[in-house]
Amino acid sequence: MKLVDGRTEIQDLDSFLNEIGQISEETESTIQLFDADYVAGEQHLRRAAELAGRAVDRGTTIAREPAVELLLYAAGRRQINRALEMGVSEGSMAVVGVVDGGDEAAGVVAVEELLGSTDPVEWGDRETLTTFFDIGDPEVGVVDGDIESIVLERVALLAVEQ
Numbered sequence: 455m456k457l458v459d460g461r462t463e464i465q466d467l468d469s470f471l472n473e474i475g476q477i478s479e480e481t482e483s484t485i486q487l488f489d490a491d492y493v494a495g496e497q498h499l500r501r502a503a504e505l506a507g508r509a510v511d512r513g514t515t516i517a518r519e520p521a522v523e524l525l526l527y528a529a530g531r532r533q534i535n536r537a538l539e540m541g542v543s544e545g546s547m548a549v550v551g552v553v554d555g556g557d558e559a560a561g562v563v564a565v566e567e568l569l570g571s572t573d574p575v576e577w578g579d580r581e582t583l584t585t586f587f588d589i590g591d592p593e594v595g596v597v598d599g600d601i602e603s604i605v606l607e608r609v610a611l612l613a614v615e616q
Contacts (some may be wrong), residue, residue, distance in 0.1 A: 455503045455554040456562045459490060460572035463546045470542070470568075477564040482556030484512035484520040485565065488528065490581035492540035492586055496607035501606055502527035503554050505613050524552060530587065530608030540586065548575035551570070 464470045478485040484503075493499060506523040509515045517523045517530055529537035542549055549569060553561035566572045580601060583589065589604050597603045 455552060457496060457499060457560045458562050458565050458569070459571065459577070460566065460569040461546065461548060461574050461575060462537045462549050462569040462571070464542060464544045467542070467544050473568055474565070476519065477561060477568070478556075480566065481553075481558070481561040483522060483558055483561040484554040484556075485551065485561055486490065486521045486524045486528070487542045487549050487551040488525075488540050489542060490575050491582040492558045492579045493528075493550045493577045494583055495578060498602055498605050498609065499528060499550065500550050502609050504550055505609065507554070508614070520554075524554070525593060526610055527612055530605070530612050532612065548577075550575075550577060569594040587612075591597075 457501045474485055474487060486501075494548075501602055503524055506520065506555070509523060509527075516526050519535065522534060525536065525541060526532060529540050531537045539589075545547045551565050551569075553565060564608050578601065583601050583605065587605055587608050591602065593604055596599065
């Protein structure tokens with residue numbers, strides 16, 4: 455699994471997603487892009503990719519597409535429409551992408567070209583994460599402010615719910 459981050463300007467979401475789909479098909483990679491504000495850290499996406507891959511291997515997926523399965527695990531949710539909130543949308547945004555399997559190196563290069571800017575971006579807006587993952591102050595206090603630990607727990611719980 456490889457990660458790529460940067461900034462992009464999405465004029466037409468459907469067209470942008472079609473381009474991601476083409477890159478995925480050409481490289482035989484699972485590719486999913488996230489709004490960087492919703493990504494708690496590298497381990498968040500690594501764990502989501504691991505669990506989504508395991509579900510695919512075991513035939514216990516929630517979604518038909520591996521990229522959507524990855525999105526569901528990253529969001530810690532079974533409902534696609536709720537998980538989509540952490541995906542990309544139209545406008546200018548910081549993005550974190552996962553390229554998993556297939557020709558990952560070619561996938562990363564193609565995603566970087568599509569993004570336009572691969573300058574490092576900030577991941578994980580605290581307010582966005584606590585709201586999206588429904589994390590309260592008592593939970594944050596227990597883990598000494600380590601939001602990513604709580605998010606990793608939410609991701610792991612999706613596998614338990616199956």
